[in-house]
Amino acid sequence: VERQGVDNQEVRKSAARVVRPLLGTTREEIRAWMEKKGFGWREDSTNALDEARRNKIRNRVFPVFAEINPSFVKTLGADMERFRQTDDIADDYYRQAAERIVKNAPQAAAGAILQISVAGLLELRHWRYVLWRALEDYGFSAETFDKLCTLLERYRTEPLGTVTLSGKVFESPAHILRAQRKNLLLFNRL
Structure with missing residues (x-):
């Protein structure tokens, strides 16, 4: 798995583009088409059970939304396509920003597996997003x-020299992020 995108679905590195041509089509529309064409229809009996969260949503929540807005499923399908496009835009933004401000080993400082330029980061309009993407797998x-x-927001907005970054340490179970001079350096725990 490469990462999770804006729509919180796992995204795998692949040259193939996923196409879901029936996403905006209701089950009833598919069933009617199949019956009209003479194809058999078989329902997976587990779809009717509310044990899985997706089934609860499909069986309980979607019908309420469809009652309020009959075009709910079609609208949701269109929205999902827009979310995918938004995710692509965010990916492009991150890649362009990371090319300028993030260095991976061996280009990072000695021993670090990742180096992020604080000045470059804080110049970005969406610096929190770029930082989150750079650190999300750690x-x-x-x-x-x-x-x-x-801390970074204070460093960015308060008068020069009133907030110190150097020496600050942030820890995860397997990594240590140290602020040193004008960089954030990520190290594996020993």
């Missing part, structure tokens, strides 16, 4: 990430 908790962002 196990930092949301609380630790928020503390890091709070």
Whole structure:
């Protein structure tokens, strides 16, 4: 698995583009088409059970939304396509930013597996997103990430020299992130 995208679905590295041509089509529409064409229809009996979360949503929530808005399924399909496009835009933004400010080993400082330029990071409009993407695979908790962002925001906005980054350490179960000079350096725990 490469990472999780904006839509929180696992994204795998692949040259193939996933196409879901029936995403905006209801089950009833598919069933009617199959019956009209003379194909048999078989329902997986587990789809009717609410044991899986996706089935609860499909069986309980979607019908309520469809009652409120009859075009709900089609609207949801269109929205999912827009979310995929948004995810592509975010990926492009991250890649372009990371090319300028993130260095991976062996280009990073001695011993570091990742080096992030603080000045370059804080020049970005969406620096929190870029930082999250750079660190997302290294196990930092949301609380630790928020503390890091709070420190960086103070460093960015408060008068020069009033907030010190050097020497600050942020830890995850397997990694240590150290602020040294003008960089954030990520190390494996020994």
